[in-house]
Amino acid sequence: MSARSLSVGGLHLAAEGRLLVRGVSFTLRRGRVLGLVGTSGSGKSLTTLAMLDLLPPGVRQISGMVALDNAPADRAALRGGTVGLVQQAPRGGFNPLVTIGRHFAETLACDGVRGAAARDAMQGLLREVGFDDPASVTGRYPSQLSGGMLQRVMLALALCRDPDFLLADEPTTDLDLVVQAQLLDLMERLVVRRGLGLLLVTHDFSVIARLADQVVVMDAGLIVEQQPVHRLFEDPAHPRTQALMAAHLALYA
């Protein structure tokens, strides 16, 4: 049975006596893309990590909850099976000492998928993210793949346990524009085909314009604006959104 929505409510995070995230709430729906946008340090990555109870040491959650289909959820239990995570800088997410195949084997074993079934699942996933010859990838080590390839493998790993939602934190920021365009096409296909609910965290409004349906704008730990993407671009309400939008449009001037 798949869930239809994943919500964050009243999230407050603090470190060293300073509030870093103040009352963030939003809802992610299946088959939709929610863009979470803001400058660096606005709290968007911490919010994402808090959703899976993965906060770095020193950051505490003061209040707030995560709900699946409007029922409070055990966040650690959501990891992998219900909610997948893809982070910036894919290289850091891999163990450099084991092959790509081992990464899949370990993840699939969580659900008891082993042996030939695991191999078939792995090859299917790798094909889904655009590797036409999966066997050429599985025997290789992370250091032997380029950043764009690793990010696609990371995406396949996040999809291993068939999650309903995917949190993607700056998934294309370290990639060049050509690879970025391919990865965004791929994510769009996943949203359409699998009905995945995607949280797309980025500072780049062109990525938002490409993929998001609904947009949450964060600044200094607060949500300053929450709008459908068309309305946000046509008529940004908050001065911070207007400033970010101006910086974005200046690139195209």
Place this chain on the structure above:
Amino acid sequence: MSLLDLRAVSHGYRQGGLFSRRGAKPVLREASLRVAPGECVALLGPTGSGKSTLGRLALGLERPWAGEVLFDGAPLLNRRGRMAPGNRRAVQAVFQDPHGATSPRLTAFEVVAEPLHAEELDRSTLRDRVAALLEDVGLDPAAMDRLAHRLSGGQLQRLCIARALAPAPRLVLLDEAVNSLDLETQARVLELLRSLRRRTGMAYLFVTHDLRLVKGFADRCYVMQDGQSLEVADPFGPGPVPPAMAALRAAILPAWPNPRSSRQRATTAAVIS
């Protein structure tokens, strides 16, 4: 005369471990590129196209397999692969990741003072010089005794620019120098680089994969294709451009969301079914 002149340089890297029998992989094939004094030249290309390798040759970090690297008309490296101290100061670099390019143990002052040690200034003169450099890049000199890594990404990248400016270079290599910054910081750092160039007359070699950053910033533009750097007269114009440039152009995402896309209908259908 050109400030920097790369003439038909070829270069590559060996693959595999120390005992690997695989041959070296060529990255550059007789690539040529010139930068005139005070000029800003953009070098575009996707990941793995050899643009950073070209930059490393221009910095004298590596010696090409074949071809010549001339600075002020004379070879950049001598026969033993060394660089004259004057040239070492004259060519500086700013890289993509400011955290990787600075030591977490050093204060902001120490980062910028490092290239000035050769001048053997006394303590107070050195502090004044560093303070002036920090002001040049829009950082508050009062912050100079903080650890460099306590600064934000944008501030740290400014610090790296201040360090590159310290020896009064004539050429600065900007290797994806603004790509990891968020949009507002990116615009501010580009404006800073523009005004510094106006004031000091130094030249930039601006390496990037983002064509949008080149407009209004670079005087001339090259694109990497098949290990060569091709000059493109008008990267934005309607005329024909090399396929590599066309690919970079096509990769630019639209500035505005699509009008009510077909995907939205498709997704709604997928969810309902």
